[in-house]
Amino acid sequence: MDCMTRLNPLARLASVFTTPHAPEDFLRLVNPLSSARQLRGIVTRVDRETPDSATIHFRPGRGWHAHEAGQWARIGVDIDGVRQWRSYSLTTAGGEDPAITVTAIGAISEALVHRTEPGDVLFLSPPQGDFVLPEHPRPLLMLTAGSGLTPVMSMVRTLVRRRSDADVELVHSARTRETALFRDELEELAGLDHGLTVHHWITGERGRRFDLTSTDDLDATVPDWRERATYVCGPTEMIDDAEALWRAAEVESRLVIERFAPITLPGSGGDGGRVVFEKSDKEVDADGATTLLDAGEDAGVIMPSGCRMGICQSCLVPLQAGRVRDLRTGEVHGDEGQLIQTCVSTAAGDVYLDV
Template sequence: MSKIRPLSRVASVFTTPRAPEDFLWLVNPLSSARQLRGIVTAVVPETPDSATIHFRPGRGWQAHQAGQYARIGVEIDGVRHWRSYSLSAPSGADPAITVTANGKVSETLVRRTRPGHVLFLAPPQGDFVLPEHPRPLLMLTAGSGLTPVMSMVRTLVGRRRDADVVLVHSSRTLDDALFREELAALGDEHPGLRVVHWVTSDRGRIDLTRTDDLDTVVPDWKGRAAYVCGPPEMLDAATALWQSSNVPDQLSVERFAAVLLDGAGGQGGLVTFETSDREVEVDGSTPLLEAGEDAGVVMPSGCRMGICQSCLIPLLAGQVRDLRTGEVHGDEGQLIQTCISAAAGPVHLEI
């Protein structure tokens, strides 16, 4: 270390105002003292509108637990956009995300990402993870909600021959079902994994307002630790069903978005990002986090649903509306959760 520091000081003469390490990415795209990065190693199509993107993270990445997610940054037209994606690779392996083309960032990842491209990363997080001790499991998923559960399945069946897992996955057609061939092969290889495809075009949506469908497909569902991931209405119904069945502690749910109040939007207004010298006119239903990202402001964020507090930014002036409750609030200097807050008139933020 005593030799490196003088060399760094000498190099800084030629790189000022940048630090020497800022130029290491020209040689090694994963080298950065300021921003964790990953390099794409493979892009595997899953369906016509989805793909799994494998990447090798640089130094500073924390190994993920099965079921966790990570924030992924992508530069589009010179602007860095961040979104959270569940990690679909098993724990202990290099990470991967499985993305469905729905929205600007997801479209870019699915349609344009190639091996060798660089992704910006934040460390894995989330508590939608496997139980500490072995026990029978029920995985109930729909659409892209299968992604974090697939990480769990891949982790379990590869390490525990006594795994007891029932996976019920809902999709519009069999062709729309993610990982269908791999799940079939895993089910054949591991007798402790039973996969049930619930095709909504044939059977309609699985009914979680009562127990009939679950009783038929998984008769012992009340005795299993349940993991549910899918659309908000599915999660709401599952939460109510497990509660009414007196087994709420058996249920874990993963939400991809905050639960917002219907009609919570208001007048909106001009949002000024003071430090970034940006301003944008937004409606009353757009979270300030999304407004900032769309304006090219590097916004802190984490869960993007009002839980982790990673997106807090000081409010300099104006008022905001909590999109979950409709409450309007705001005092100078108050820390605002930008992922679940929208402008209620002109707003100035310290970022």
Template sequence: MLGIVTIIRPLRRVASLLTTPLEPEDFLGLINPLASSRQLRGVVTKVVPETADSTTIHFRPGKGWNAHLAGQWARIGVEIDGVRQWRSYSLSAPAGHDPAITVTAIGFVSTALVRNTRVGDVLFLDVPQGDFVLPRHPRPLLMLTAGSGLTPVMSMVRTLVPRRPDADVVLIHSARTRSEALFHDELLELADQFPGLQVKHWYTREEHGRRLDLTDLTDLEALCPDWRTRAAYACGPADFLDAATDLWDREVDAASPLTIERFAPVLLPGTGGEGGTITFEKSDKQVDAAGDVPLLDAGEECGVVMPSGCRMGICRSCLIPLVAGQVRDLRTGELHGQDGELIQTCINAAAGPVHLDI
């Protein structure tokens, strides 16, 4: 797959220009890749490798982009093998600067972005969104992050710490090893330069040799004794966030809230039923899917071009009208299915035969 994204993009463009009547839009796009009234785009201005598997991609967005708040994310589209794929990425650049995303290669789209993106490539964009943002009024903060969950928090730290002499931020970041820790050197430099930032790294495969344990108080009390009095933010893998949520529910009152950002949906274990045959009517495709496979994944698997965005039930970019059948919400186990109902395909699975209007 390596090389495919960058090679295919210009070839497809030429091929489509040769085979499709040109519209004024297309001439504009030839002169300036950011000039499109149909789809917001950005041009890649810098690509910075961060770790062996993570890369920061800086881009200059076209007209229609809204400046991001620190901590927000955006849908990013990229063409792979001729199909436009959408995923969500937190904006790691500070507010007030051109945006950047920091992507860790873990699957299909992220690996293509990390390995193949080059300066001058065009990304498809949606405007920044999300509520994982700094509090309106300054107060002591505790940031708990693990792995790529550091990205939205990095935007917050870069925005807040150099600009606010009264900033008081404790950042606890867990990574497997020092070399896998995102933004490692920059964070230590910021902490040296600004007394308002304390950075505590936790290495699960090096000096600590185990996971940061948030199921009880011991680790947290040792790392940040006044943690209860701080407004807390957490972003990382599901079990890390689940443990933090339980701890705050048990131990902390509402005056010191925990705000979390998830990169993947919380699915109810064992929600899947018997599944069924999914018919994608306009695409003339059919596939048998197990009861725990989202309709979105099943469609993509058999080559249907499915709309998507966050892939976790928050952005509603994946809505498709149901023609017939019943689906199961994988977050709650609830069965539903009115004819014509708009189905969030990223978090619903077939419960028996399903017909979708795509």
């Protein structure tokens, strides 16, 4: 990525000036992974998966810990001088060297997919998340769509290669065969007869999505679905339908979900208002649908952020004055000094933030 820090030129320069010592001895002094303040990783390989997605392998520095299958990490990249953070599931098997698989849908993912190269530096936070495999082996159903396959791919890679008693039914939806992530590897793993059955649901060929508003598609595809611990990751609508269906079948305790976007209450946006970023000396008019985080970034304020969906608390900013609305509940609140989760809050009138 042309706008990211690269190690390679530094390594080349080091080898010229450090002889007879090993360049590594000197590089340790300026190693981009060695910052005490910010965990970093070096991109070691980039594999193209589909025209719009890529797997980025990286070597993390000290402070990283091995991930459990299904966990995610915050990844920061410097783009045009501004550090942008997004969350990505780790797609390699639990405990293996990490990688993320990114699908390009917006500015940051686009840069990661199309402009990342070996030697680039990624900023990192350690793996987290509780969308992880059950402690004891049991029959599993994985329901995924699009890039929602990523945390489940880590689980499949972990289970199928390492546990002889794996019993996994995976139903993955994609628009076309060409855009179905990991299709060849999944079909190969399913062919090993190691307890994985893969059902690819290609919406472009079937003319409709895998329907979770009734039990018909599930009954036809995985008849014993009610008995299985079920992991769902995909678009909001799919997750909402699954929650309703499992609740109606009175088996919701067997459902584990992972969302890539926040749950917002329809119509919870409210009025909007003027948002003043005091320390940055910037202000902007934000409508009731724009989060304070987006409003700040659009105005050029360096906003702290992480998951951007209300789970990691990385985006907290103190409120100086005004009221904000929580997009998840519609609740309007605001006390001076209160820490505001800017990724899920909008302005409810004029707002003054200490950032």
